[in-house]
Amino acid sequence: MRATQLPKACPTTHRGPGSFVLDHPELVRGVAILAAAAKRYPEALAEAVSKCADPSLPDSERLKYLQLAFFAPGHDASAWLSGFHPEVNASQRAAGLATPQEQWWGAGSVPLLDLQAEHDAFRPHATAHDLREEFGDRVTVVTIADAGHALVPEQPQAVVAALVEWMRNLPPRDHDDFRSGARRLVRRLEMALSSRLSCGAPGTRCSGPRSREWASVRTSRAPDIDLDVHVQDVVGLLEMEDLRDVVLVGHSYGGMVVTGVAERAAGRIRRLVHLDAFVPENGKCALDYIVPERAAGFRAQGERHGFVDPPPVSLWGLAKPEHVVFARQRETRHPYRTLTQAVRRVNSSAAALPKTFIYCSSPATGTFDQFAAKYRSDPKWRFHELKTGHDAMVLVPGELAEILLQSAQGIGNHPGKGGMQ
16 A cells, blocks of 8 residues: 555455554555445355355356345346356455454444445344444444445445545544545546446456556656557557446546547447547647647757656646645656657547546646637537646546546536536
8 A cells, every 4th residue: 555555545345454454554544344244144145155156056046146145136146157266265265264353343443434235135234233333433334225245336326426425524634645635536536437337247446557567668668658659558458358338538648548549449438538638630749739838848858858857736736735745756757759649530439439528727737728618618528627727636636526427427517518517
């Protein structure tokens, strides 16, 4: 968690965070447990779980046990016929036997969200308030209707809403900095969008090109990186993880990337979201749209060194010391060829994809205003305006999360009305 800045409010199973928070309380602001079992539940369920994961049984029998143990009445459990790994089940069982329940049950002393499913066979109704009765007001109990123990693939939107609402109300801690707010919420949003758009089997998660992997590439051959490299990174991810029905979000230069990805993988994308980002025309590169005096500086530096230094963080609307420190710790030089390579837009399927533009207007960068003016009233686009700086995920993560979740759910401002959010 220290190395990757993982969120300190982590939705997960009960045993893991319960043990972790005892060992590393300084890293944990809160614990959310999803569909946690009661201390005691019907013994037949343990057998049902084993039967679900037994590949030697016919699918019809496994499906019966899946429905019994994991899914609410009327929900299709067949998506979970694949994805079980006996060795993982065995290791989880061994870990449970090796760790006394009393060591992890209370999850330390941090706020605890007990997110329950209405029809969870592992959580009989009589046990619904056990944690709150045992640990008092630090426990928040929320029940998701029409869901079983699987929970997330059954009611992803309700799960997301409950998590975000709980996180918003977490009390501050004396040592909290920006990372315990905006960055964690952005990572929660990643998980939320993943659950909403590509759930349906065990192990569903949000996927994206990892910054650590990109960092190693930048260090070794940054001058050789062009737009195609970044586009192929994302296309490769979509293909290798077989991601479909994706809402693809590009921020700033990322608008060039998601436009290129759509050209190659339109069939995997539900909607493109340009977050204060480039929306390039066919044959145009990023430098074609950047404010002239800034573009001239980039050209001079890029043609000499192959890199472009990041602009002052004030351009992105960052002024608070904690925001500035956070940004500067993560800034890297930008490969110049990514700014000079033109995008090709020839795929009619990509052109027909639903699109959203989110304009960060205060302060505006001077570069992305042109796209806001163009798409504010375009009937083919959904348009939102955030009265904040360019780095909205730093400055107003909650408001941004709401808009992105609306995009994932197909709601929000109606095309052509140019509304503000």
